[in-house]
Amino acid sequence: MGTTGRKAGFWMPTLILLVGMLLFALNLLIGSVSIPFSDFIDAVFHNADTTSRSIILEYRLPQALTALLAGMGLSVSGLLMQTLFRNPLADPSILGISSGASLGVAFSVLMAGSISSIALSGMTWWTTIGAASAAFVGAFLVLLLILAVSTRLRNMVSLILVGIMIAYIASSVTDMLKFFSRKEDVHSFVIWGMGSFSAVTKAQLPFLASCIGIGVVASFFLSKTLNLLLLGDRYAENLGVNTRRSSMIIILVSGFLTAIVTAFCGPIAFLGLAVPHIARFLFRSSNHKVLIPTTILIGTDLALLCNLIARLPGFEGNLPINSVTALIGAPIVIWVIFHRQNILKK
C-alpha cells in the first residue's frame, strides 16, 4: 500500500509534528503563574535555580508529558475500536469502555477506602497500580460484552445504544458505590472523574510512558490485520486472518490503552473519537500503516492543545479537561458526520 497518500506523505506529518512541538513548548510556558519569556529561557536552558524552574520542571513538564501520552493512547485506542467494530462512532467513551474503567477505579478507590482507609488523595505507588489494574479489568469486561453484542447486532446505531446503556449501568453502580463511601474518597473520585493531566507525578511517569509505549508498539504490529478487517470478515478470513483471535488481541490492546489513561487521568471523552477521523480526512486514507502514526501525532497535538486551553491564564487552577475535550471534540464529530454524508452522496 506504499502508493497511498504519497503527496501528503512528507510535509503534512512534519507540520503536525512541528505544531506538536510548539504546543509542548507553550504548555511549559503558559500557566496560572505567569513566567516571563526570559525567565523561561533561563530556567530551561541555563539551569538557573529559580521558582520558575521548579514550576516548569516539577509541575508543567510532567503534565505536558502526561497530556502527550494520554493523547497518543486514547487516539490509538479509538482508532482500533473504529476499525474493529467497523463503526465510525466507536470510541472508548461512547461504547462505555471508559465507564467500565471508571467503575473499576471506583471499586478499587472507594471500596479500598472504606475497607483499609486509604484515600485516593493519599494515593501511593501501589494503589495507583491497583487502580490501573482495576480500570483495565473494568474496561476489558465492557469491551468483551460489546464484542459479544456486536456479533449479534451488525447495526451500528444499535451497538452504540447498547454501549450507552452499558455506560449508564456502570455509572449507576459507581453512584451506588459513592453512596456507601467516605466523603474524602468520594470527593477525590469526583475530581478524578472530571479528568486531568496533572495528577501524574514525576515518579509515575516512566510507568505510564512504558505502558502507553507497549500499547502503541503493539498497535503497529496490528496494522496488517486491521487493514484486512476493513475489507470485511469474510475477506479477512480468506486472507489468513483468524478473526476471532485478532478481535481478542485488538480488544486487549485498546482496552489496555484506555484503561491505563483512564486510571491516571480520569475518563477523558472525545479524543479517541475525534482524532482518528481528523487523521483519515487529512490523509485521505484508511490504511493503518498511514493512520496509526498520524493518529499518534494528531492525538498528542490535540491533547496538548486541550491541556493548554484548560490552563489558560484567567482560569484559577485547571478547568476539567473533559469540558475542553468535549468542546473541541464534539464539533469535530458533528462535522465528520455531515462530511461523511456528502462523501456517500457522491
Added chain:
Amino acid sequence: MTEVIRTNGLKIGYKGMALFPEINVSMMQGDLVALAGPNGAGKTTLFKTLSASLKPVSGEVQVFGKPLPSYSPSERASLFSLVLTEKPDDLFLKVADIVAAGRYPHLGLLARLHKDDERIIAESLHTIGITHLAHRSFISLSDGEKQKVMIAKALVQDTPIIFMDEPAAFLDYPSKIELMALMLMLTRDKGKTILFSSHDLDLLLRYSDTMWVVAHNRPLVSGAPKNLINDGIIDTYFPPIKAKEQFFWMNR
C-alpha cells in the same frame, strides 16, 4: 490434468440440516465451473463450505487430494481467493489498498510490500484493465468497476482457485460480457480454476465448461451445459424459464 477440488458425500447446510442430498463433484485445473440455481437454493452456502468458512453437515471437501481442514488458515489463503457479493464500504479505502491487501498473505508481520509485490499488483491492475483507477476511492466506483477491483485483489493473491459468488449481479450487459471474457482468459491463459455462481442462465450456458445445477432439496447435477440441456435437466430445474420461453414463442 490435476484434480483441484473433489467432494465426497458432502452435505451442506446450517445447524445439522442439509440443504441437498449428498454432493459428489470435482473440478479440474483450468475449469470454468458455473453454479446455477434460484436465489435461496444454497449457492452461497456451498461457497462458504468449499472455502472453509462453514463446516459441512457431513462428508468432506478435498483440495489437491488433501482434506480441507488439514490446511491452516494461512495455507488456505494461498489456495483460494474470494470475490463476494458483499463489498468493502469504508469511506477512504483506495483501490490500490484493496488490491494490495490480496498480497498480504505473502508478506511479513508489518506487511511491507517489496518490489516483486508492487510489480505483481501493477500487472494485475493492468490485466484487469483498471490501472487508471488505482488511486480512486473504492466507494466512488461503479458496481462493475468494484467487481473488477475485487477480481484484481483475487488475482494478486495468486491462488490456483478463485471462488466468485454472483460476480455478474448488478452489472450491465456489456460489463457482464467483459467479465466473462476476463474469466475465460484467467482459466485458459493463467490456468486458474474458477467456480462462479449466477442466476443468469443465458450467461452460464454460453460461457461455462461445466455447470453445477442446484435447486432446493434436489440433488446437485453436474455436466457440460449442452448435455444438461439435452438431458432436460435445465427444463426441470428452471421450470419458470421454460414457461416464460413458451409464452414468448406463442405470442410472437
